[in-house]
Amino acid sequence: MKKLLVLVLLATALVAAPSATPTAAAGAGSVVLDGVTVKPRPGTRQVVTVNRTRGWRARVVFWGRHDGRWQRQFTATDGRIGYNGLVRPTRRVQGSGTTPLGTFRLPYSFGMHPQRDAWDPSYRRVRRGDYWVLDNQSAHYNRYRNRRQGGFRWRLGSSHPDSSERLKDYPQQYEWAVVTSFNRRQVKRRGGAIFLHVNGSGATAGCVSAPRWFLKRAVRRLSSGAAPVIAIGR
Structure with missing residues (x-):
């Protein structure tokens, strides 16, 4: 009878135990998703993780938080980072071909397509x-910024160190793109234009890229109300 009671208690404990989740503690307010440390913002319910696999290749995963648990939504194994690898954000230099490490907000998206009713209203069509x-x-x-607004030297050629990106020049990569908050304080010569965008032919100049299907799905799902972030790790 005692053996039977022990077996019953063990079975009850196994049923009551919470199921495994893809998260792990990584310091106060942080979680680990697919091996990448994420520092969510208050209210964050959407995360994109970028885990470098080799060289400038990476695995990119879209996560959603439901019922208090992080759930993997979709994964791209053919992600890309900068041709010179990863670097701490404060050490990044404009034109270095490096991708900044860390967690950044995803404030809005942009692209070549007209806005759809189902998309987040923060989406911006490139003009x-x-x-x-x-x-x-x-x-x-x-x-x-649009050149008609002025305030920058938009005529500088692409070989000039201070040249800006004319977004229409990248119809493939920026068909769908998501802005990150890297260098939101506008530290000069640290660089910018760090986006999550569609893959080109190889490594990026510092952005994170993923296959077209991934970006198309991500832009349609991202919601500014979910305080989304991107976490870039090694």
Whole structure:
């Protein structure tokens, strides 16, 4: 009878035990998802993790938080990072081809397609004359701006160290793209235009990229109300 009672108690404990989750503690307020330390913001319910696998290759995963648990939504194994690898954010230099480590907000997305009713209203369609400013002499450094607004040297050629990105020049990569909060304080010469965007032919110049299907699905699911972040790890 005692053996039977022990077996019953063990079975009850196994049923009552919580199921395994893909998260692990990593310091106060942090979690580990797919081996990447994430520092969510208050209210964060969407996360994109970027785990470098080799060289400039990476695994990119979209996560959602439901009923208090992080759940993997979809995964791309053919992600890309900068051609010179990863670097701490404070050590990054403009034009270095490096991708910053850490957790960053995903404040809004942009792309070549018109807005859809089901998408987050923060989405912005690229228009003629839209640039991402990388002119170190501009007060609009590391900001989205149209040339008609002025305030930056949009005529500088692509070989100039202060040239800005004309977004229409990247119809493939920026068909769907998501802005990160890297260098939101506009520290000069640290660089910017660090996005999550569609894969090109190889490594990026510092962004994170993933296959077209991944970005298409991500842009349709991201919600500013879910305080989404991207976490980039080794």
